[in-house]
Amino acid sequence: MEKEPVYLSDQQLWAFVSDVFLRMGHSSDDAYLATDVLLEADLRGIDSHGIARLLGYVRLWEAGRVNSRPNIRLVRETTAAGTVDGDGGLGLIVAARSMDIAIKKAAATGIGMISICNSNHFGIAAYHALKAVPHHMIGMSMTNASPLVAPTYSKERLLGTNPHCWVFPTRQYDPLVFDMATSAAANGKMELAEREGKPIPEGWAMDKDGNPSTDPAILKKGGALLPLGGDFEHGSHKGYGMGAIADLLSGVLSGANFGPWVPPFVSFLQPPADPVGKGIGHFVGALRIDAFRELDEYYDAIDIWTKRFKGAVPANAEKPVLVHGEPEMKQYRDRKKNGIFINEKVFADMKTVADKFKLDLEG
Amino acid sequence: MEKEPVYLSDQQLWAFVSDVFLRMGHSSDDAYLATDVLLEADLRGIDSHGIARLLGYVRLWEAGRVNSRPNIRLVRETTAAGTVDGDGGLGLIVAARSMDIAIKKAAATGIGMISICNSNHFGIAAYHALKAVPHHMIGMSMTNASPLVAPTYSKERLLGTNPHCWVFPTRQYDPLVFDMATSAAANGKMELAEREGKPIPEGWAMDKDGNPSTDPAILKKGGALLPLGGDFEHGSHKGYGMGAIADLLSGVLSGANFGPWVPPFVSFLQPPADPVGKGIGHFVGALRIDAFRELDEYYDAIDIWTKRFKGAVPANAEKPVLVHGEPEMKQYRDRKKNGIFINEKVFADMKTVADKFKLDLEG
Numbered sequence: 001m002e003k004e005p006v007y008l009s010d011q012q013l014w015a016f017v018s019d020v021f022l023r024m025g026h027s028s029d030d031a032y033l034a035t036d037v038l039l040e041a042d043l044r045g046i047d048s049h050g051i052a053r054l055l056g057y058v059r060l061w062e063a064g065r066v067n068s069r070p071n072i073r074l075v076r077e078t079t080a081a082g083t084v085d086g087d088g089g090l091g092l093i094v095a096a097r098s099m100d101i102a103i104k105k106a107a108a109t110g111i112g113m114i115s116i117c118n119s120n121h122f123g124i125a126a127y128h129a130l131k132a133v134p135h136h137m138i139g140m141s142m143t144n145a146s147p148l149v150a151p152t153y154s155k156e157r158l159l160g161t162n163p164h165c166w167v168f169p170t171r172q173y174d175p176l177v178f179d180m181a182t183s184a185a186a187n188g189k190m191e192l193a194e195r196e197g198k199p200i201p202e203g204w205a206m207d208k209d210g211n212p213s214t215d216p217a218i219l220k221k222g223g224a225l226l227p228l229g230g231d232f233e234h235g236s237h238k239g240y241g242m243g244a245i246a247d248l249l250s251g252v253l254s255g256a257n258f259g260p261w262v263p264p265f266v267s268f269l270q271p272p273a274d275p276v277g278k279g280i281g282h283f284v285g286a287l288r289i290d291a292f293r294e295l296d297e298y299y300d301a302i303d304i305w306t307k308r309f310k311g312a313v314p315a316n317a318e319k320p321v322l323v324h325g326e327p328e329m330k331q332y333r334d335r336k337k338n339g340i341f342i343n344e345k346v347f348a349d350m351k352t353v354a355d356k357f358k359l360d361l362e363g
Numbered sequence: 364m365e366k367e368p369v370y371l372s373d374q375q376l377w378a379f380v381s382d383v384f385l386r387m388g389h390s391s392d393d394a395y396l397a398t399d400v401l402l403e404a405d406l407r408g409i410d411s412h413g414i415a416r417l418l419g420y421v422r423l424w425e426a427g428r429v430n431s432r433p434n435i436r437l438v439r440e441t442t443a444a445g446t447v448d449g450d451g452g453l454g455l456i457v458a459a460r461s462m463d464i465a466i467k468k469a470a471a472t473g474i475g476m477i478s479i480c481n482s483n484h485f486g487i488a489a490y491h492a493l494k495a496v497p498h499h500m501i502g503m504s505m506t507n508a509s510p511l512v513a514p515t516y517s518k519e520r521l522l523g524t525n526p527h528c529w530v531f532p533t534r535q536y537d538p539l540v541f542d543m544a545t546s547a548a549a550n551g552k553m554e555l556a557e558r559e560g561k562p563i564p565e566g567w568a569m570d571k572d573g574n575p576s577t578d579p580a581i582l583k584k585g586g587a588l589l590p591l592g593g594d595f596e597h598g599s600h601k602g603y604g605m606g607a608i609a610d611l612l613s614g615v616l617s618g619a620n621f622g623p624w625v626p627p628f629v630s631f632l633q634p635p636a637d638p639v640g641k642g643i644g645h646f647v648g649a650l651r652i653d654a655f656r657e658l659d660e661y662y663d664a665i666d667i668w669t670k671r672f673k674g675a676v677p678a679n680a681e682k683p684v685l686v687h688g689e690p691e692m693k694q695y696r697d698r699k700k701n702g703i704f705i706n707e708k709v710f711a712d713m714k715t716v717a718d719k720f721k722l723d724l725e726g
Contacts, residue, residue: 080443081473081654110444111474115655138616154675154684166608168615176611178604184597203597210678228591228598234547234566235591239598241541241687242605244672245529248539252531252664253501253655259671276667291444292478292616301615304639308622309607312517315573321517324604 006347007339010039013051016350016361020054023357024061025068030093037092037123042340045331048188049124051342055349057090057121058356059267066090066120072097080109083254084116088279091122095141095282099128102286106137110291115254118278121145121265125165126179126328128284132167133175136295138287139167142246144256144280146264149183150224151244152237155210157224158260161186162246167325169289171299173306177325182243183225184236190216190225203230249283256281369710370702373402376414379713379724383417386720387424388431393456400455400486405703408694411551412487414705418712420453420484421719422630429453429483435460443472446617447479451642454485458504458645462491465649469500473654478617481641484508484628488528489542489691491647495530496538499658501650502530505609507619507643509627512546513587514607515600518573520587521623524549525609530688532652534662536669540688545606546588547599553579553588566593612646619644 017038021031042050060066070089074082082101086094098114105112122128125141132139145160161181168176185204193200193216200216207213208222219225228239251258256277263271263280289298312321342350354361380401384394405413423429433452437445445464449457461477468475485491488504495502508523524544531539548567556563556579563579570576571585582588591602614621619640626634626643652661675684705713717724 076655078473078651078654079471081650083655108442109472109474110441111472111476113474113650138612150678151672151675151684153677153679153682155678156676158672158675164605166611168611176607178608180598180601180604182601184592201596206678228601229547230593230597233564234593235543235602237685237687238543238545238591241543242527244539244687245541248529248531248665248668249501252668253650253652253661255656255660255664258664258668276664287444287476287616288441289616291441292439292446293618297618298616301618301621301639302611305611305615305621309514309521312514312521313519314516315513315518315569316516319516321514322600324600324607 006342008342009339010043010336013042013340014039016354016359017051017054019359020058020353020357023359024058024066026093027069030068030089033096034090034092037096037127040127041124043332043335044124044126044328045335046124046328048186051340051350052346053121053123055353056266058353060120060265063267065263065267065271070094074101080105080111081113084114086116086119086279088118089120091119091143091280091282094119095122095128095143095284096131098282099131099139099141099284099286102284103132103135103137106286106288107135110288111285113283113285115249116282116284117254117256119256119280119282121280122282124179125163126167126177129165129167129179130175130177132286133169135286136169136289138169138289139285141165141282141284142250143282144247144250144258144262146262147260148187148219148225149227149240149243150206150210151240152227152232155206155208155224156260159227159240159243159247160262161225162243162250164242164246168302170302170306172303173323174325174329176302176306176323177328182228182239182246184228184230184239185225187219187225190219246283250281251277253283254281369705371705372702373406373699376405376703377402379717379722380414380417382722383421383716383720386722387421387429389456390432393431393452396459397453397455400459400490403490404487406695406698407487407489407691408698409487409691411549414703414713415709416484416486418716419629421716423483423628426630428626428630428634433457437464443468443474444476447477449479449482449642451481452483454482454506454643454645457482458485458491458506458647459494461645462494462502462504462647462649465647466495466498466500469649469651470498473651474648476646476648478612479645479647480617480619482619482643482645484643485645487542488526489530489540492528492530492542493538493540495649496532498649499532499652501532501652502648504528504645504647505613506645507610507613507621507625509625509632510623511550511582511588512590512603512606513569513573514603515590515595518569518571518587519623522603522606522610523625524588525606525613527605527609531665533665533669535666536686537688537692539665539669539686540691545591545602545609547591547593547602548588550582550588553582609646613644614640616646617644
């Protein structure tokens with residue numbers, strides 16, 4: 001018998017998720033913030049980083065690997081820079097609070113950049129970078145992550161999908177949001193293909209011996225994701241380079257773990273026994289636009305840029321050229337109005353969480 | 364009759380190139396600096412950005428499109444940020460002097476970032492970012508460039524090959540140098556294939572109608588380079604995004620031209636008649652490591668990182684895994700010792716320049 005598809009409004013999700021974060025022991029401020037980060041992913045259509053992660057966070061907390069009462073503190077600083085120790089808190093919270101510090105520093109000096117150690121999964125990179133927008137600042141964020149990607153010419157997993165994110169405010173359009181994993185394809189796309197029983201395209205992954213693979217389950221068999229570019233001839237050393245930059249700024253600069261030592265996000269995999277730093281690392285920053293240019297001139301220019309790229313001649317008339325951030329805002333407006341589709345597996349996970357905390361999911 | 368291959372020592376090249384910059388009317392300081400940038404490219408094996416560019420610079424200067432006596436000035440600043448107007452000078456000089464300003468700001472506040480307008484071709488991005496290394500700083504540089512790359516789903520050239528460059532000092536190894544065009548392949552690789560009469564791989568370029576092309580001369584027929592990733596399925600929106608980020612920071616933030624309005628580097632192509640800014644734009648920055656972490660701890664960590672990645676298990680035992688910057692330093696040491704190979708076409712160009720200025724190339 002076909003089950004009814006589940007749609008929940010963002011308010012319904014908010015009520016449930018914030019209750020869960022509170023039951024984990026977070027302060028009401030931290031529970032509010034973590035919920036806001038998670039919901040932003042679901043609203044923007046980044047399903048892999050929203051409510052689908054909640055059970056994973058709960059299990060990490062049960063395993064003692066998330067501190068729900070973190071003392072998040074700046075352990076080192078200059079007027080424009082600094083490092084935050086996240087005290088084992090959820091990255092959702094740690095990175096957002098660090099971005100607030102970066103924004104304050106940028107207000108004072110023109111730029112603020114914070115490296116972050118001793119953190120955990122930070123959700124969608126765009127949430128943190130987007131905080132710059134109301135301040136007329138450009139925002140950026142990066143993170144490292146547990147190793148799934150093999151460097152060019154290697155068959156070892158040494159880097160996470162380590163995203164780079166930059167956000168630019170505009171006047172007339174949605175902010176330009178560049179939020180990009182540095183692998184050819186995100187892990188979520190592999191999982192989707194596996195659920196649908198479809199092969200993946202060549203150029204996404206390799207098997208454990210370094211041969212090209214189209215098996216969507218190849219990561220579970222010791223395979224690796226390929227860096228953006230796929231192979232050397234098509235520039236995979238650049239994707240490998242972008243992933244390495246995020247790892248160095250997030251891990252090596254902050255005092256977090258890096259490369260193959262980054263701890264996994266899932267409770268059934270143990271962190272490496274020989275850590276080289278503390279937790280997972282992030283890097284966030286804000287650039288005050290009027291430190292570089294009159295605000296009005298900047299907004300005139302970026303609106304010209306955006307209009308020109310949105311209006312670019314398409315190769316195929318049925319596929320218009322996109323500017324970054326536009327598809328996510330289309331999802332956002334749709335999901336605010338019509339609710340968020342929850343797939344069967346995620347809904348079952350939500351029930352597991354509800355049972356753990358004796359919460360009423362239906363109510 | 365086969366011609367003898369030409370090898371010149373870096374000192375020989377230095378003498379010739381600096382004479383040329385002086386004859387163009389540069390101050391002795393500026394001529395020294397521009398020569399240093401150009402020679403660094405040849406020594407590091409980035410042949411497309413060294414002496415091969417000299418005739419192009421001379422022709423742009425003859426066309427009145429390079430100012431050899433620029434008044435390079437900071438037109439706006441805060442303690443950590445600012446914008447430089449390059450006054451139409453060579454980017455080689457403008458970007459290097461702007462990086463000096465960024466380094467001074469980073470010494471004072473922890474970070475320094477400078478956006479640059481009214482400039483010209485800046486040579487290899489790595490030169491500018493590498494200036495941070497002796498100061499125990501991380502360096503970065505980006506530039507926009509005249510349009511050759513079509514955004515995902517478009518057949519219009521709207522972006523240059525707009526590189527991102529980041530440089531990280533290490534203690535025991537060569538600095539890690541990530542210097543990456545954001546197209547699948549650099550234009551220089553197309554030219555090389557054309558000279559050798561070989562087709563290019565699919566995934567590098569398209570024809571003017573947006574169809575895949577393996578013709579190395581396709582750019583001359585109205586075609587376009589593809590962003591890193593190649594097509595949407597393999598993440599070309601990420602390469603397009605990286606190119607856009609460099610364009611926005613270099614052009615939109617600084618007051619330079621951007622997107623399809625960036626003026627060409629070659630004198631036989633005219634700049635757009637309707638500029639949206641001044642000249643070409645760049646973006647450079649420096650991050651003081653000890654603003655984030657004790658220097659010794661940073662150097663310990665990055666040496667562990669570098670050793671681990673250099674020692675990664677290769678997929679093919681004959682192709683060791685590389686860390687970024689290593690192949691270029693291998694070239695550097697070899698060319699310092701054995702001289703720099705000058706191909707026939709470049710040597711002919713050098714003779715053209717020598718004749719223009721009545722310089723003795725052989726001497």
